[in-house]
Amino acid sequence: MTINDIKRILQARTLCEGESMEREVHTACGSDMMSDVLAFVKDQSVLLTGLVNPQVIRTAEMMDIICVVFVRGKQPDPSVLALAEERGITVLSTDMRMFAACGHLYENGLRGGCDI
Amino acid sequence: MAQAMTFTYTVPGDDFTRAGEASSSIKKTLKKIGVAPDVIRRVAIAMYEGEINMVIHAHGGQITVEISSDQIDMTLADTGPGIPNIELAMQEGWSTAPDDVRSLGFGAGMGLPNMKKYTDEMTVESTVGVGTTVRMRVYVHQ
Numbered sequence: 130m131t132i133n134d135i136k137r138i139l140q141a142r143t144l145c146e147g148e149s150m151e152r153e154v155h156t157a158c159g160s161d162m163m164s165d166v167l168a169f170v171k172d173q174s175v176l177l178t179g180l181v182n183p184q185v186i187r188t189a190e191m192m193d194i195i196c197v198v199f200v201r202g203k204q205p206d207p208s209v210l211a212l213a214e215e216r217g218i219t220v221l222s223t224d225m226r227m228f229a230a231c232g233h234l235y236e237n238g239l240r241g242g243c244d245i
Numbered sequence: 246m247a248q249a250m251t252f253t254y255t256v257p258g259d260d261f262t263r264a265g266e267a268s269s270s271i272k273k274t275l276k277k278i279g280v281a282p283d284v285i286r287r288v289a290i291a292m293y294e295g296e297i298n299m300v301i302h303a304h305g306g307q308i309t310v311e312i313s314s315d316q317i318d319m320t321l322a323d324t325g326p327g328i329p330n331i332e333l334a335m336q337e338g339w340s341t342a343p344d345d346v347r348s349l350g351f352g353a354g355m356g357l358p359n360m361k362k363y364t365d366e367m368t369v370e371s372t373v374g375v376g377t378t379v380r381m382r383v384y385v386h387q
Contacts, residue, residue, distance in 0.1 A: 161350060162347075162350055162351075162353050163350035163351055164350065164351050164352065164353035164354075164355045164356065165353055165355065167290055167293070167294060167355065167359055168337075168353070168355040168358075168359045168362075178350075180349075180350045182261075182262070182349055182350065183262045183265075184261070184262075184264065184265065184297070184349065184350060184351070185350065187264070187265035187268075187269065187293065188293075188350075190265075190269060190272070190289075191265070191268060191269075191272070191286070191289040191290050191293045192286070192290065193282075193286060208262070216269075
């Protein structure tokens with residue numbers, strides 16, 4: 130699926146458009162702990178989180194994550210979006226809760242990219 | 246690469262929002278000189294974890310990165326409180342981070358173990374009340 134598909138499935142708003150909304154993505158992860166994202170995530174392209182601070186974008190940058198989705202309608206401040214724009218990372222915001230957002234994406238074919 | 250390159254960064258200890266700037270800068274440099282993406286990622290993650298640790302626990306510090314054709318060496322030195330028990334600090338899940346750090350998404354006790362996981366060599370020297378120096382090496386050719 131593409132980032133545009135994610136936007137549609139999650140009824141999300143685009144807060145920052147990264148390099149391309151038509152980029153293909155195959156795997157995603159969901160976490161509010163960036164420590165865990167750094168420790169357990171491998172080759173995922175999309176991060177769903179309810180945490181809103183600049184370190185979410187920094188973590189995405191280090192992990193080569195190309196799209197961050199803020200769940201529960203979270204709205205980052207402009208400095209977070211400016212950082213994302215600078216790094217070419219797409220930022221979406223959905224009113225869905227984490228569980229529902231992950232479930233919808235999974236149902237539509239996006240996977241976790243992990244063995245278990 | 247003909248000559249080794251050395252970069253030095255001062256990590257401010259009082260500004261969590263700026264943590265990661267040094268790692269981001271090194272990531273860009275490595276990309277520019279054509280280092281393999283997998284190596285770049287390992288260096289970036291390990292250094293970022295270290296940088297975050299410096300801000301959370303040690304009020305900042307100094308990072309020196311030496312890039313040569315064979316390896317990337319990172320030295321993270323701080324004058325923070327030091328680590329009383331390094332063996333314990335290396336265990337996954339062991340954390341002394343305060344609750345306000347957890348609310349920022351860090352402090353799960355995965356930092357040091359993760360730095361070890363992503364690098365080829367790592368040493369930690371620490372003296373309580375004096376500071377901590379972490380040295381990490383990643384080989385460019387796997």
